Amino acid sequence: MRTVKINDVSVRDGNQSLLATRMDHQDILKILKELDKVGLHSMEVWGGATFDSALRFFKRSPWQNLREMKEAAPNTPFSMLLRGQNIVGYRHYDNDTLERFIRLTLQNGIDIIRIFDALNDIDNIRNAIKFTKKHGGHAQGALSYTVSPVHNIEYYVNYCKELVDLGVDSLCIKDMAGILMPDVVYELVKRLKETFDVPINLHSHATTGLSNLVFEQAILAGVDIVDGCISPFSNGTSHISLETLVDTIKYHKMDVDFDHLDLQPAYEVSNSVATKYINSGQYKTRTLIINPNILIYQVPGGMLSNLMSQLNDQGASDRYDDVLKEIPSVRKDMGYPPLVTPLSQMVGTQAVLNVLTGERYKMVPKEIKDYVMGHYGKFPGEVNQQVVTKVLNGDPVIIKTPIDEIPSVYNEMKAELESKINREALEEEVISYILFSQNAILDESKEEQMKQPEVIEFEIFEGGQ
Numbered sequence: 001m002r003t004v005k006i007n008d009v010s011v012r013d014g015n016q017s018l019l020a021t022r023m024d025h026q027d028i029l030k031i032l033k034e035l036d037k038v039g040l041h042s043m044e045v046w047g048g049a050t051f052d053s054a055l056r057f058f059k060r061s062p063w064q065n066l067r068e069m070k071e072a073a074p075n076t077p078f079s080m081l082l083r084g085q086n087i088v089g090y091r092h093y094d095n096d097t098l099e100r101f102i103r104l105t106l107q108n109g110i111d112i113i114r115i116f117d118a119l120n121d122i123d124n125i126r127n128a129i130k131f132t133k134k135h136g137g138h139a140q141g142a143l144s145y146t147v148s149p150v151h152n153i154e155y156y157v158n159y160c161k162e163l164v165d166l167g168v169d170s171l172c173i174k175d176m177a178g179i180l181m182p183d184v185v186y187e188l189v190k191r192l193k194e195t196f197d198v199p200i201n202l203h204s205h206a207t208t209g210l211s212n213l214v215f216e217q218a219i220l221a222g223v224d225i226v227d228g229c230i231s232p233f234s235n236g237t238s239h240i241s242l243e244t245l246v247d248t249i250k251y252h253k254m255d256v257d258f259d260h261l262d263l264q265p266a267y268e269v270s271n272s273v274a275t276k277y278i279n280s281g282q283y284k285t286r287t288l289i290i291n292p293n294i295l296i297y298q299v300p301g302g303m304l305s306n307l308m309s310q311l312n313d314q315g316a317s318d319r320y321d322d323v324l325k326e327i328p329s330v331r332k333d334m335g336y337p338p339l340v341t342p343l344s345q346m347v348g349t350q351a352v353l354n355v356l357t358g359e360r361y362k363m364v365p366k367e368i369k370d371y372v373m374g375h376y377g378k379f380p381g382e383v384n385q386q387v388v389t390k391v392l393n394g395d396p397v398i399i400k401t402p403i404d405e406i407p408s409v410y411n412e413m414k415a416e417l418e419s420k421i422n423r424e425a426l427e428e429e430v431i432s433y434i435l436f437s438q439n440a441i442l443d444e445s446k447e448e449q450m451k452q453p454e455v456i457e458f459e460i461f462e463g464g465q
């Protein structure tokens, strides 16, 4: 009998999707402790927005958090989400920083690194795969799934071939917007299984209400690993529940390493944690309501709530529908990038500016200028040249430094950090400082830091997928 493995993502993506990554570390430890007894294939606990959130909102060391999580859950392999050369940030870092980050990550308790690039540009992820393997980790290569005239099954198979050629240990279909359809996932999984020997992992969000069907079809097509969350943190902008996955796998007479009842203690702890956040108002009903409109606009759930709050801030919530309609046009102009961090926020912001100023590309964020100059990587399709001209507005085109030639900033940043904290800095502290300089100094009293105005390099990056 074929066994389908389950990867739990409750405290990382579930937390990020439903609680804007604000789950308290102690609550995370409680949940992991119980989930650790279940016999899961792995648990995604780190990366994505958790690193930024630990420093920015909790004033805690993400490294210390990771060590404590491993202590609480020593039996289950840990996985994390890495944005390729962007690490857990929003721009390309040098190889020295990337390698140190990956080595420290593996040393501190992560086993599997899921590596993706928003543009599916292999150049942006090949070094991350190389360093993960060099330091003994499991490198999982992820395709960022989207729908567009240039993205089809053939495109994804070719991209996965590049990943497999780089030596990835498994492949992941990363459907961050939850827009996979049941028939498409069936065909995609089948093709990947026929073409490659490595295990295939499906990651999808429940946003449109179709995820039960999507996972059932993926299971029937032969998927090896599926992602889900313990039920109190499942559905809506989050993921299918572990319980539903177990039932679906069993219904189709396949094997799974644990039973419904084995999840009960983890369910109870998670349920009481969820209740706490529901009562405090941080866990909003809104996030659990399915949104089939996403299939029309292909906008990830997290991005919709960000857009809503951006418009509210501007007193322009009545323009929500106009912005939703503008997003596909901006995306087309940009050559159909998948809407995942950082592209989702960039395209969303540009759409907001186009609508609010009343003139398309009259105002353009620096990130969009950089994008059209190719600084984020290769465009999936053709960018609209008229738009490029308007975006650049006569500015000279700056040629991007090739990734392998970006100089190491480690020594310089170490010296800078040490001069601020008046002591020797640990390697992990220097890495945090390189990634999030504004928030990485944890020595000062928490009250002091809270009082400082928050400087956010790109405000809407909060809550990225």
Ligand code: CO
Pocket: 013, 175, 176, 203, 205, 465
């Ligand atoms: Co996700």
